[in-house]
Amino acid sequence: MSSESCAEYCCSYLQASGGPDFDQVVCAESLPTSKFSSGGQISRTGSVTGDVNRGINLSESLENEFVSGGPSLMRETLTKAGKLGLRLLEDLTALAAGGSASWLRVNSLQRTFVLDILEFILSNYVAVFRTLVPYEQVLQHQICSLLMTSIRTNSEFEGESGEPYFRRLVLRSVAHIIRLYSASLITECEVFLSMLVKVIFLDLPLWHRILVLEILRGFCVEARTLRVLFQNFDMHPKNTNVVEGMVKALARVVSSVQALATAALLSSPA
DSSP: OOHHHHHHHHHHHHHHHTOOOHHHHHHHTTOOOTTSSGGGSOOOOSSHHHHHHHHHHHHHHHHHHHHTTSOOSOBOOOOHHHHHHHHHHHHHHHHHTTOOOSSSSOSOOOHHHHHHHHHHHHHHOHHHHHHBHHHHHHIIIIIHHHHHHHTOOOSOOOGGGGSHHHHHHHHHHHHHHHHHHTTTOHHHHHHHHHHHHHHTTSSOOHHHHHHHHHHHHHHHHOHHHHHHHIIIIITSTTSOOHHHHHHHHHHHHHHHHHHHHHHHHHHSOO
8 A cells, every 4th residue: 555545544534533634733833835735745656766766856845945934943832733743643653663552543553554654754744853843852762763673684574574565664764764854863864874784785685685775876876865964974073974884885785796797707608
C-alpha cells in the first residue's frame, strides 16, 4: 500500500474520531501551506534514488522560505490541533516500534503500514518539525531512536523487520532525516551516515546493500545535500568527515567491482 493511501486512511480515521490530520496542524499553527498541498507532496517512485532526488526540490524551496520571510524561529507553544497532532505522532511512533497507542483507539497496526505513514509525514510536513519544538523533540528522541533500532546491522532480521519493503521504508525515512533535518540533528545524522557506510561491507542480503548504495549515491549526486553535509560535518573539526567517508566507501565498492570484472575476464578461456 502506498503512503498516499496510508495518509488517506489515517486522515479518515482521525476525522471520524474528532482529531486533526497534519494539514489541519499546518493550518492551525500558521505554517507554510503551499508546500504541503497534494500537488506539493513528494511523488513516490520505484527506486530509493528516485525518491531522494525528487525530494531535493522540496527541501530547497523550504530552505528558501525559512530564510526569506518564513517562520524562522522555533516555538514551543501549540494550538489544540497541534497538541492532538503531537499525540498522534507519538502513537504512530510507538506503533511502528511494535508498542501500543495511548491516544489512538487501536490495539495494534502492522508496523510496515505505520512506518509508511511516518515516512510520508517526515517528507511532506517538514515545516512542522523545523518550527515546533515538541515535534522536533519527538523526531529526535523517539523517531530517530526507532529508526536506529530498525536499521541495526546484524545479519539476522526477524519477522516483519526482515522484509524488503520494511527495510526500504526504514532506509527511506533515514534518507529523509539526513537530507531534510541534518542541520538540527547533527549527532543523529552522524550516527545514521556511519551506519549506512558500515552496512555496505557487511554480510547482508544483496538487495539490502544495493538499497543503501542507492541512498549514498543519491546524496553524492545532489549538490545541495552534499554541500549541507560537508558544511555540517566535514568542515567542523569535532564532527566526523561523513562526506569523505561516503566517497571512500563508494570508491572502494567501485574498485572491488572492477577487480572482480578484471579477474573474470582474465580467467575466461581465450
